[in-house]
Amino acid sequence: MESLEEFLNRRSRDGVVSLTTARGGSRIFGLPMAGIEEQALLLGLMPGRYLRNGLDCKEQLRLLRARVAVVGCGGLGGAAAALLARLGIGFLRLIDPDVFEEHNLNRQQFATVGTLGQRKVQAAQDALAEINPATGVDAVCGRWRREHLEDVAVVIDGLDSAGERRDLGQACRELAIPLVHGAVRQWYGQAAVVSRESDPFALLYPDTASPEPGIPEVIAPTVAVVAAIQAAECVKLLLGRPSPLTRHWLNCNLHDDDFDLTGF
């Protein structure tokens, strides 16, 4: 019988393996899509779905083998998860205790009329399987715990409370796992990377006594911009590319089209 290597080499065209071939390989060889894509990338063959990423097979393989936790799967977390699946991240752990409610529909990626009342992480898992079946998803319906972070390379901050963010930042720093922070409000957002070397939360959320802001108002474009910055930052971290966000905090003002980096 033909080996998977022979199958992929024979069916590839100009160094590219199509989705049809990958699905056929998955069926014939009884392997998950991630296993087929991994073998293709090891052979120097690019799955067609990643062709326009502009990354080489080695980089794409790093993303496929990467594990990322998304803590909070509402606005930022949901949008970031969708982008990370499109980029080809091989494993996402989605963590959120909530179900979709009507007031999520204005901005949350996986909130649709059909998913109202569903667990956010379950709706996200279903949608991500349609976007990229090579992205394995662990859907955790509950509050994040330290053990959810221990086997991942990067954590995405999709939380909406300063106190929880401080706890998450501290856990990530102790585990030496970078945390890609994002936060949004109305037309305004911010992003930064919490790491063992730097703690922007000491600047951004210093006051444990201050009250949490009331009902969060935010428009979808702000969520999309900040989640996109978080996803791009995650990829840079996974690929070992330098980024100003490890030493600066980015302020986004979509109302005045004003973006600036402030050192910390």
Add this chain to the structure above:
Amino acid sequence: MQVTVKLFAFFRDGRFKEEGREYPPGTTVGDIVNSLGIVRDEVGVVLVNSRQAGLEAAVAENDAVAIFPVIGGG
């Protein structure tokens, strides 16, 4: 004394982005926040001459004070 005040995000609404303003000696960041009608609980990061400062920090002639609201939604 002359102080440059820079406001960010919705703190600019009905106010300004950047303005040179006159304050008496001994003015603190908190006094500036109050003079602008900004609710103290809404204040997040404050930078005086690009360095983090608290509301109790005194400002000096020609200082630049940047005031950001807390951004915390997800």
